[in-house]
Amino acid sequence: MPRLHCGEPLASGASIALPPGAARHVQVLRLQPGDGVTLFDGRGGEYDAVVEHMGRSEVRVQVGAHHAIEREAGVAVHLALAMPANERMDWLVEKATELGVASIQPLVSERSVLRLAGERAQKKQAHWQSIAIAACEQCGRNRVPAVHAVQPLASWVAGQPGTGWILSLAHGSQALGALAGPSQVTLLSGPEGGLAPAEEQAALARGWIPVNLGPRVLRAETAPLAALAALTLAQGAP
Structure with missing residues (x-):
């Protein structure tokens, strides 16, 4: 599943427009409404999300459950x-x-x-x-x-x-x-x-x-x- 970074804080249940870089990534992959992605905002953990809308310049997703997953080094x-x-x-x-x-x-x-x-x-x-x-x-x-x-x-x-x-x-x-x-x-x-x-x-x-x-x-x-x-x-x- 594609992983995308969003600079703004994420919250479960929110409907958001992806930032330009992430939106371009989704468009290049030719994802469609209903397809799943993983989002992270750099503040810890990651979120399930589903593509809601694919526009010419805007991609909107519905943010789902948060998972407290970390893959950082021990040092x-x-x-x-x-x-x-x-x-x-x-x-x-x-x-x-x-x-x-x-x-x-x-x-x-x-x-x-x-x-x-x-x-x-x-x-x-x-x-x-x-x-x-x-x-x-x-x-x-x-x-x-x-x-x-x-x-x-x-x-x-x-x-x-x-x-x-x-x-x-x-x-x-x-x-x-x-x-x-x-x-x-x-x-x-x-x-x-x-x-x-x-x-x-x-x-x-x-x-x-x-x-x-x-x-x-x-x-x-x-x-x-x-x-x-x-x-x-x-x-x-x-």
Whole structure:
């Protein structure tokens, strides 16, 4: 059954017009009145729904029973990453959402190839948020991870009230699998070429813990996903 995200709060018994993105999805699938769909609003659980009306631009559904179903990971991983270039960030947001990421913080670092600011950064943030929503529709998650506004790495680290783990190739970093599994963690990952030494030192000086994924050097878009998978899939659902 198709799964559709609605940004507005849902309620059993309500008759609603689907938002444009969800309506287009229904039209592309050529659903007809009487066909069933599953709706979720990101606030927890999901709803049965039935298509009531198919118009040229409007699709209306009748919202049915709510089911308190969650498919979240047992550990909340907040991923902060210096954005990789080209389409790799799109792919990373999609896969991180599928793997259960709690939130994504795009960062611009000294060695970042992709450098965003102003209106362009806002458009990219909205684009990545829509990718996260689509990934939730596909994978069954009922809570959409927030994709935060792009920030410079230095000011973001300086403004953090707490610390987390930083993926590092430096001598003395600890194996990720050797650390006790937390209930939530912020994971910082660098861009192509890694974080600059001064950036990594600034994080370490504030108490961030350097961790590694073993002897192989993974690509900028692979390393955070490997760490995320190790944390979320091992923990399972709460």
